[in-house]
Amino acid sequence: MDPVAPSPSVNKPSGFAGFAPPRAVRSEASPRGGATGRADQAADRVAKLIETVGPGSRLGTKDELRTLCSVSVGTFNEALRLLQARGLVTVKPGPGGGIFSAEQSPMVRLGNSVLALDAQHNDVAEAVRIRDALDPLLIEDALWHASPADVSGLRRHITAMEKAVTAADAVGFVHANWRLHAAIAAISPNALLSSLYTHLLDLIESHTLSVLPASEQPLGEYIAYRHELHRDLVDALDQRDREKALRIIHEHNTSTPSTGPTPTPTAH
Incomplete structure (x- = not known):
């Protein structure tokens, strides 16, 4: 299911124009001096x-x-x-070795986001594809089985996503987003489906270096849009509105909104 982030945090496949390697993030160590x-x-x-x-x-x-x-x-x-x-250099020993500028990370599309990945990018690309295919099944289960306590728990994740939007914390937003989807998966009575989905999320997260924009739109606008989309999804689950929930999860995974912001970084 979905948004931005760095790594180890989190930190995309080729074929998307205009993407640069993850930007260096300055250490918050201490004042210069x-x-x-x-x-x-x-x-x-x-x-x-x-x-x-x-x-x-x-x-x-x-x-x-x-x-x-x-x-x-x-x-x-x-x-x-x-x-x-920061993922900017690699060190190679031996004759002809030294310090080299890092190769650009492989990339994979994640909904309206792009993930910069480590060497296991092929596995992650497959995990994303399978995860997206499982989303509608988990939403169907949540529509039938979500208790008031489950919905309350989902809303706590929505609140965490909202706080990340307010703080302009794209990485925090991505992790809160993934925790929301893991919580939705946990509602399913199908242990195999829930376990498989959670494993896919873990695999994607563990090999993600950062989350980059999929367009030129400001990141803050996009994560605000993704927050609203997920909030509406939880509302639909609470209301047992199957048509709305499935429409949202389809938009969540495959499309650019026809109104509102044009996608940028985040992750399902």
């Missing part, structure tokens, strides 16, 4: 260098880049850890 500040500055210096070269390009040896950044060995090692955590 001191060892951590110098490491941030060194990481930023290397990140700017990366912007001038293509994916997979050799940037130099550790000593060469450390000299370029004018920092100590320890500070550069910390900067290198920051760059690796």
Whole structure:
């Protein structure tokens, strides 16, 4: 089922124009100044260098880049850890090795979102396809079996999604979104279906590096739209409105809304 996020958090397949590798996210470590500040500055210096070269390009040896950044060995090692955590560089040992700009992550479409994935992208693409096919079955089960307590639990996840929208926290929104869908799956009396769906969600989440926009629309607008869509879905389940619930889940998985925002990042 669905939205944005980074990783390890969360962090898409080829064939979609205009997508760049996940943007670097600055560590919230400490103010600039001191060892951590110098490491941030060194990481930023290397990140700017990366912007001038293509994916997979050799940037130099550790000593060469450390000299370029004018920092100590320890500070550069910390900067290198920051760059690796951001998915910007890879380190290759041996002759001809050194520090290289990271290859662009494989990508997979997730509804109106795009996920940047790790090496297991083929498995994740299949998991997304199967998950989308199972959504209507779980909605049918929820229409029949959701108790008032179940619906109350779903609304708590909707509230968490709303808070993420207010905070402009796309990553938090994605995780709250996936928790909502896991809670819907848990309502099903079909243990095999529920277990399979939950496993697919876990697989998708564990291999997602970040969530990127599927269009130029501002991310805040899109996650606000996705929040409203999921809120309406829970309302339909509460009202036992089968036609509305199935229409929403179809829109949720396959289409761009005809009115309202044009999709951007998030995840089912």
